[in-house]
Amino acid sequence: MNEKNKLTTQEKEELDTLFEKAKKAGRKQSVHVSDGEAENDYQKIKPRLKQAKDTSFSYRKYAAAAILLLGLIALAFALTPNRVNVPNGTTQAVHLADGTTVTLNSGSSLSYPRWFNIWERTVSLEGEAFFEVTKSGQPFTVETENARITVMGTAFNVRTWSAEANHKTSVFLKEGKVSLTSKAKQRKTTILKPGEMSSVYGNKAVPTQPKQVDSSKATAWMQNGLAFDNQPLSEIFAEISRRYDVEIRTDNQRLLDETLTIYISGMKGAEQTLADICKVKNLEYAKNDDIFTISR
Amino acid sequence: MGLDEKQEIEQWARRIKASDEDAFSELFHRLYPRMVKFSWRYTRTKTTAKDIVQESFVKLWEVRSTIDPQKSLLAYLFQIVRNRSLNHLRDTPSDQPSIDDISEEVLKSELSSPEITSENNEAGKKMLRWIEALPGRQREAIRLSRFEGLDHEEIAYVMDISPRTVNNHIVSALNTLRDEWNTYKSEQP
Missing domain, CATH: 1.10.10.10 (Winged helix-like DNA-binding domain superfamily/Winged helix DNA-binding domain)
Known part of the structure; x- marks a missing residue:
C-alpha cells in the first residue's frame, strides 16, 4: 500500500460513523425475518433433525462394529475348546502343550480350552483315558460329568462312561498323588495313593474308599488287554464293542445284568474275547459280519 | 459482535457437537434471520434465501460431530450459506x-x-x-x-x-x- 493512501485516524473514525449510518440505511431495504417466521421455519426442518444420520460419524461406527465383530470371532474361537474324538476300534495318544500325554481308549473324547496351559490346565473327559501329567507350578484338572480330579504331576487312569448304568468316574493312580472330588453339592474329596482306585458314583457326594488294585488290570486297556472286576455284561459288551468296533446284540436282556470278573491280556480280537466270555458264562454266540448275537 | 455472543456461540457449538437439539434450536433462532439476510444479498429472493439457510442448518446438524468448538461456528455457517447461495446463482437460469x-x-x-x-x-x-x-x-x-x-x-x-x-x-x-x-x-x- 502506498503511504499517502494510508488512512488517518480521523478518516478511520469518519468511515466508522459512515458504516454505522450505512448499516441503518441497509436495514431498511434488506429482507426482514420475524421471530414467528424463524419458529415456523424451525418446525419445518425439525423432523429432519431426528432422522439426520450423523454421516461423518458413521465411518467410525462401522469401524467400531468391524472391530467388535472381529473381537467376537476371536472370542468365539478362543472359547471353542479343542476336542479329540477317538473312533471305536482304536486308541489315540494326545500330547498337550504342557508335555502331558493323554492316551484315549476307544470311543472316548477329550476336550480342552485353547488357552490350556496359559493360566490353567483343565481338560474334560468322556470315556476312559490314561494320563501322564508333566509336573508344573499349575495343578492339572480332569473334569468329568460328576467328578473332578486334581493332580500336580503324576500318572493315572480315569474311566467315566456316562452311558453306563449307575454312571461312575473311576480313578486309578499309578504314581504320584491325585485328589478326586465329587461334583455333588456336599462334595467330598479323597486323596489317592499310588496303586489305589476310587470311584464317584452318579451324584453321590463321597468317593468310594480307595483300595489297592492290580496296576496291570486297572490299565489293561493300555496294553490292549481287558480287565473287568465284577462288572455287568452290559458294560463288558459295551467295552468290547468300542474296543473292536463291533456290534453285540442279545434277545435276552436279563443276562446283561449278570456280572463277571475276567482279565484278558493282549489283543485277542473280538471273536476270541467273546468266545472266552461265553465259555465262562455258559453262553453261545453267533457271528454275522461285525455283528455278534449272544444267547443262552 | 460482542465477546459475549462469541462465547455464547462457542457454548452452543460444544452442546451441538454433543447432539444437544435444544442448543441447536437456540442457535437457529438466534442466527436464522441474519443468515437469511446474508443469503438474500446473493440470491435476492427471500424464499430462496430461506430455503438455502434451512438446508445449511440441516447440514450443520448432520456434520455436528466434526464441529471444532475452538473454531468459529459463525464463520462456518456463513461459509455454508455463502457456498450454497453462490451455487444457487450458478445453477439458476439468468433471469435471477x-x-x-x-x-x-x-x-x-x-x-x-x-x-x-x-x-x-x-x-x-x-x-x-x-x-x-x-x-x-x-x-x-x-x-x-x-x-x-x-x-x-x-x-x-x-x-x-x-x-x-x-x-x-x-x-x-x-x-x-x-x-x-x-x-x-x-x-x-
Missing part, C-alpha cells in the same frame, strides 16, 4: 441476478425506497451505494467485516481465501470509500 449485477439492483431498490429518503440519512445511503459499487470480492469482505462483525481470519475462512488477501481487499475497499467520502464532502456547500 448474477452476483455482478447485484450492485445495480441494490442501487435501484435503495433509490426507490421511501423509508430511506424520508429519514434524513443521506450519508448512510451514499455509503451503501459506494459499498455496493465496490468490486465483488472487496464488497463481500467489507460487508463480512463491518456488517457481520467477522474478523479477518473468519472472513478468509468464509470466502476461502488467505487472511492476507482479505486484508488487501479491505484496505483497498476502505481507500476507495475514503476517496468517495472526501469527494462527496468537497461537493457539499
Whole structure:
C-alpha cells in the first residue's frame, strides 16, 4: 500500500460513523425475518433433525462394529475348546502343550480350552483315558460329568462312561498323588495313593474308599488287554464293542445284568474275547459280519 | 459482535457437537434471520434465501460431530450459506441476478425506497451505494467485516481465501470509500 493512501485516524473514525449510518440505511431495504417466521421455519426442518444420520460419524461406527465383530470371532474361537474324538476300534495318544500325554481308549473324547496351559490346565473327559501329567507350578484338572480330579504331576487312569448304568468316574493312580472330588453339592474329596482306585458314583457326594488294585488290570486297556472286576455284561459288551468296533446284540436282556470278573491280556480280537466270555458264562454266540448275537 | 455472543456461540457449538437439539434450536433462532439476510444479498429472493439457510442448518446438524468448538461456528455457517447461495446463482437460469449485477439492483431498490429518503440519512445511503459499487470480492469482505462483525481470519475462512488477501481487499475497499467520502464532502456547500 502506498503511504499517502494510508488512512488517518480521523478518516478511520469518519468511515466508522459512515458504516454505522450505512448499516441503518441497509436495514431498511434488506429482507426482514420475524421471530414467528424463524419458529415456523424451525418446525419445518425439525423432523429432519431426528432422522439426520450423523454421516461423518458413521465411518467410525462401522469401524467400531468391524472391530467388535472381529473381537467376537476371536472370542468365539478362543472359547471353542479343542476336542479329540477317538473312533471305536482304536486308541489315540494326545500330547498337550504342557508335555502331558493323554492316551484315549476307544470311543472316548477329550476336550480342552485353547488357552490350556496359559493360566490353567483343565481338560474334560468322556470315556476312559490314561494320563501322564508333566509336573508344573499349575495343578492339572480332569473334569468329568460328576467328578473332578486334581493332580500336580503324576500318572493315572480315569474311566467315566456316562452311558453306563449307575454312571461312575473311576480313578486309578499309578504314581504320584491325585485328589478326586465329587461334583455333588456336599462334595467330598479323597486323596489317592499310588496303586489305589476310587470311584464317584452318579451324584453321590463321597468317593468310594480307595483300595489297592492290580496296576496291570486297572490299565489293561493300555496294553490292549481287558480287565473287568465284577462288572455287568452290559458294560463288558459295551467295552468290547468300542474296543473292536463291533456290534453285540442279545434277545435276552436279563443276562446283561449278570456280572463277571475276567482279565484278558493282549489283543485277542473280538471273536476270541467273546468266545472266552461265553465259555465262562455258559453262553453261545453267533457271528454275522461285525455283528455278534449272544444267547443262552 | 460482542465477546459475549462469541462465547455464547462457542457454548452452543460444544452442546451441538454433543447432539444437544435444544442448543441447536437456540442457535437457529438466534442466527436464522441474519443468515437469511446474508443469503438474500446473493440470491435476492427471500424464499430462496430461506430455503438455502434451512438446508445449511440441516447440514450443520448432520456434520455436528466434526464441529471444532475452538473454531468459529459463525464463520462456518456463513461459509455454508455463502457456498450454497453462490451455487444457487450458478445453477439458476439468468433471469435471477448474477452476483455482478447485484450492485445495480441494490442501487435501484435503495433509490426507490421511501423509508430511506424520508429519514434524513443521506450519508448512510451514499455509503451503501459506494459499498455496493465496490468490486465483488472487496464488497463481500467489507460487508463480512463491518456488517457481520467477522474478523479477518473468519472472513478468509468464509470466502476461502488467505487472511492476507482479505486484508488487501479491505484496505483497498476502505481507500476507495475514503476517496468517495472526501469527494462527496468537497461537493457539499
